[in-house]
Amino acid sequence: MTDIWVARNSKIAINDYAYDDVIEDIHAYLGHTPQIELSYEAKIKTLWLTLAPEPRPVFTLELLSSINKVQRAINFLWGPEKYAKSPVRFLAYMHKQHGSVFTLGGDLEFYLECIAKNDRAGLEDYARQSIEGVSWNASSLRGAAITLAAVRGVALGGGIDAPRSSNVMIAERQATFSYPEIKFNHFPIGAVAVLSRVLHPRVAHEVLSGGKEYSAEEFAGIGALDAVVGEGESEAWLRKYATDNLKTHAAQLALFEAFYKRSAGPFEEELADLAKRWVDHMIRLTPIEISYLQKIVKAQDHFLSRAFQANATPNAQTSA
Secondary structure, three states, X not given: OOHXXXXXXXXXXXXXXXXXXXXXXXXXXXXOOOOEEEEEEHXXXXXXXXXXXXXXXXXXXXXXXXXXXXXXXXXXXXXXXXXXHOOOOEEEEEEOOEOOXXXXXXXXXXXXXXXXXXXXXXXXXXXXXHHHHHHHHHOHHHHOOEEEEEEOOEEEHHHHHHHHOOOEEEEXXXXXXXXXXXXXXXXXXXXHHHHHHHOOHHHHHHHHHHOOOEEHHHXXXXXXXXXXXXXXXXXXXXXXXXXXXXXXXXXXXXHHHHHHHHOHHHHHHHHHHHHHHHHHHHHOOOHHHHHHHHHHHHHHHHHHHHHHHHHHHHHHHHHO
């Protein structure tokens, strides 16, 4: 906690909160938060968190850490005991476009680096931060704010866990969803627990074991999405959701909390168990299985290259 934040917090304790200071206060408390962008919309008391992973659209350790910092900061600065004066009622996740891709999932290059060095601690840190982000989202930031998320492109594997663990998850019509890990003798860290909260376990198992690609409409059809909207309409949908639910926010938040607490203990235990199982699995990978992961990285790069080219071609024709 920085001296700057302590000084600002003393001012806030005395005076009503100045909404223009929200981002400044968060950054003063957090320090460096790479690979995310924050903005604040006072009218609907919404903090927008834009995922901006670099250089590839995967959930890097830096991205996970930055997300976790923001989640904790909102709870610490404006948690349940400070609800009446909290300037943040909603935390809304968006993402920067990488061509037509939202996320390719976990950071395979980081996994491979840890495996090569037999760095179990590095894998454990990654798994811990993954499940902590999921837990904070699902618990409405421990009762501090309703969490919202939108997906606007291709979403693969464990990268789906972060938005799906939010209280409300929507997708634009062009988005697709799939968990291809099983084809490479792999599995996403928290997906079993995350999907089983919104789907029947048998359906969740089918989704994770089948490797099928689902359209947004199909994903919504099995109960994995709260809404499907038109291309380019997700931000407006989230904004309308916040606007419509602002007056009843306290009751809506209490409902999300109540449903979460019905299974909070088993859910947290399941996440911890999954994280341990995932690390054990990664450490035990055979040379052949490691080569599969290396091939996936190359395939991802090829996929990204094609996605960027497809996205850039219409622009080039227009400018001509």
